[in-house]
Amino acid sequence: MVVNLxxxxxxxxxxxxxxxxxxxxxxxxxxxxxxxxxxITLTRRVQPKMSERPxxxxxxxxxxxxxxxxxxxxxxxxxxxxxxMTPVYATQLGFDIGGVGLVMSVAIVxxxxxxxPIGRFSDKHDRPRVMTWVVLxxxxxxxxxxxxxxxxxxxxxxxxxxxLAFSLYPLAVAQLIDQLHPxxxxxxxxxxxxxxxxxxxxxxxxxxxxxxxxGSQGLPVYIACVFALLxxxxxxxxxxxxxxxxxxxxxxxxxxxxxxxxxxIFDDTQGDLLMTLVSTKSTSVSG
Numbered sequence: 001m002v003v004n005l006x007x008x009x010x011x012x013x014x015x016x017x018x019x020x021x022x023x024x025x026x027x028x029x030x031x032x033x034x035x036x037x038x039x040i041t042l043t044r045r046v047q048p049k050m051s052e053r054p055x056x057x058x059x060x061x062x063x064x065x066x067x068x069x070x071x072x073x074x075x076x077x078x079x080x081x082x083x084x085m086t087p088v089y090a091t092q093l094g095f096d097i098g099g100v101g102l103v104m105s106v107a108i109v110x111x112x113x114x115x116x117p118i119g120r121f122s123d124k125h126d127r128p129r130v131m132t133w134v135v136l137x138x139x140x141x142x143x144x145x146x147x148x149x150x151x152x153x154x155x156x157x158x159x160x161x162x163x164l165a166f167s168l169y170p171l172a173v174a175q176l177i178d179q180l181h182p183x184x185x186x187x188x189x190x191x192x193x194x195x196x197x198x199x200x201x202x203x204x205x206x207x208x209x210x211x212x213x214x215g216s217q218g219l220p221v222y223i224a225c226v227f228a229l230l231x232x233x234x235x236x237x238x239x240x241x242x243x244x245x246x247x248x249x250x251x252x253x254x255x256x257x258x259x260x261x262x263x264x265i266f267d268d269t270q271g272d273l274l275m276t277l278v279s280t281k282s283t284s285v286s287g
């Protein structure tokens with residue numbers, strides 16, 4: 001995720017090379033895609049054989065990991081709006097083409113820089129709780145964007161928001177993997193990607209409709225509402241799932257012996273025979 005987001009942040013600055021209406025940027029993109037294919041086409045390594053994997057079952061995932069699935073879908077609804085509508089939002093606020101690329105880059109750089117710290121923190125703590133705080137803070141920051149007094153303040157909010165928002169989907173995938181057998185990880189990750197992609201597909205329509213109705217500030221309001229909804233669901237899931245009740249029990253250490261030996265130990269009629277066998281074995285070992 002860090003490498004991917006770092007490349008995405010750098011790519012936004014290509015807008016400074018030429019106008020999006022021109023042909024140059026499309027040529028550069030085609031060249032980069034061709035370069036990306038070269039390591040795959042020129043390698044001499046034998047391709048790994050993919051083992052059989054269980055079929056994906058979204059219904060099963062909803063049964064035992066509903067928070068992870070909901071996080072994938074709703075993060076898609078929010079991030080799809082970011083990718084598609086932020087250039088429109090920034091343009092309406094007075095940013096030029098280079099400024100639009102700057103807004104996008106700042107948010108993505110925030111996601112790249114905070115990806116590892118948030119991920120490691122979630123590895124050492126209760127991951128659902130970390131997800132809850134991340135999504136609620138992201139909602140709060142998005143709700144503050146319409147009140148940013150300057151463009152610089154808005155860029156700062158986008159940096160913090162991107163650091164939190166871009167961590168949500170990886171956290172959801174990690175939460176799911178925590179509950180899957182290794183053979184089920186590929187299928188489960190594929191289902192999560194489908195849910196995230198479905199949210200991204202719907203997001204431009206939903207966010208664009210709200211922006212048409214209330215103006216440019218409809219974008220941060222839309223994102224804040226989506227994340228707030230996910231945060232409330234996360235709180236609901238945490239309160240509904242009860243902790244396992246453990247009972248303290250007496251522990252009696254047992255020797256690594258067969259059941260027959262135990263019978264001999266507790267059988268008075270055969271106790272002398274057992275002691276004789278043990279003594280004989282000890283004498284032979286000493287000799």
